[in-house]
Amino acid sequence: MVARVAVVGGGYAGLAAATELAAAGAAVDVFEASRTLGGRARAVELEGLTLDNGAHILVGAYTETLRLMRLVGAPADGLLRLPLHLEFPGHFRLHAPRLPAPLHLAWALLSARGLSWSDKFAAIAFMRRQRHAAFRLAADTTVGALLAEEPVATRRFLWEPLCLAALNTEPSRASAQVFLNVLRDSLAAGRAASDLLLPARDFSSLFPEPAARFIEAHGGRMMRGTRIECIRHVASGYLVDGHGPYGQAILAVAPQHLPPLVDELPELAPVVAQLQSYAWEPIVTCYLAYPESVRLPQAMLGVIDGTAQWLFDRGHTHGHGGLISAVISASRRHREIDAQRLAAEIHAEVAQIVPNLPAARWTRVIAEKRATFACTPGVSRPLTSTALPGVYLAGDYVAGDYPATIEGAVRSGVAAARLALHQAARSQP
Secondary structure: OOOOEEEEOOEHHHHHHHHHHHHOOOOEEEEEOOOOOEOOOOEEEEOOEEEEOOOOOEEOOOHHHHHHHHHOOOOHHHEEEEOOEEEEOOOEEEEOOOOOOOHHHHHHHHOOEOOOHHHHHHHHHHHHHHHHOOOOOOOOOEHHHHOOOOOHHHHHHHHHHHHHHHHOOOOOOOEHHHHHHHHHHOOOOOHHHHOEEEEOOOHHHHOHHHHHHHHHHOOOEEEEOOOOOOEEEEOOEEEEOOEEEEOEEEEOOOHHHHHHHOOOOHHHHHHHHHHHOOOEEEEEEEEEEOOOOOOOOOOEEEOOOOOOOEEEEHHHHOOOOOEEEEEEEOOOHHHHOOHHHHHHHHHHHHHOOOOOOOOOOEEEEEEEEEEEEOOOOOOOOOOOEOOOOOEEEOOOOOOOOOOOOHHHHHHHHHHHHHHHHHHHHHHOO
16 A cells, blocks of 8 residues: 655646546545636636636647546546637638548648648648658757748648647747647647547536545545645655645645745755746636627637637537637737727627627636746756655646646646655565
8 A cells, every 4th residue: 555645736737646646546635725626727707607717728639638537537528529620710721530640631731721732732741751750859949940941821820820829839939849749649640639629618627626536535635725835854754734744745736836835845946946947928818708699600710910819619618608718828918908908809809700799798807927838949847756755746847748738737747646656666565
């Protein structure tokens, strides 16, 4: 039997770690400062509706997230699975049919609207070159540099929007290697890997709440509303404020919250120094509520040269008729204007898609100023294991192939749990 493990943080990374531990028979205590689980992908209450703090999407390549959702018995109707569909109304449309890979991608590119034939062949050639190089670069560079020789249309409608959506970093600054990792596991993998998985439930009920029930059913304890201020190293293990001691601890808090948490652990000073060098990127979500009859042509649409980048129709996905959410990624000018003006600009963009659009009944803006780290070339990311035996890091900022995504967070949590299990097995007589 593995000794009880402390997990600090009830977001996707922490709950992935705790789920993996619980499934292996380890007793685990999860400490979460909020009463709401999910971290930076969580439910919020607005105007009597349960919504989300941001509009996140998943893709079929999120294998670990999907595995853990099945393990904890997450609701089967929680995700709406659709073939890859990217559309900027009046400019571009790409739709992947349900054909075996790589035919699905070739067909999608060759049939795409808004690209010339030379653009289409250039996109296919780009993917072939990257596949031939095993999606590896000799030295990391920016996505902008990687795409410098690609046609303007494919950059504008395909590669750059995918970069912003996945890395939350402007292409001129984003890591080309991480971008290629994303393409490798989505567009260049099996057909289902490129599917869009649009949430049909709020992000707390999608995985965190089922995970909490699973953890408790397997002997774990969920400590909601318990803010941990400090981790201390003592002879018998680690004290988590007044709790413990624990033989092992997984720290799954947001990176900006880690430094004060480990202030009394000088061995983690190098990690704190790494985090202090980070640049951060925001994500802003704007909700616009219209009469229930208002619908977008698709559940998800892109906006070219606008304030918003993506629009989501929650009537399609959540049954919230007339409710549209707009997402703005990375460091853009939305930080310089107030919420009312932001909503007015996005309303004007929706009006270009929906004829005779009435005024919004209400609007709300949610800004996550430090939503993700800036995923730039060669950014130094801390390892899961630390200089302290039995202390591990989990989060979307921890070293890995992926940018700061839900799948990146989940994979880091699973990795931390497996290291803890391995260490516990080694220490047993």
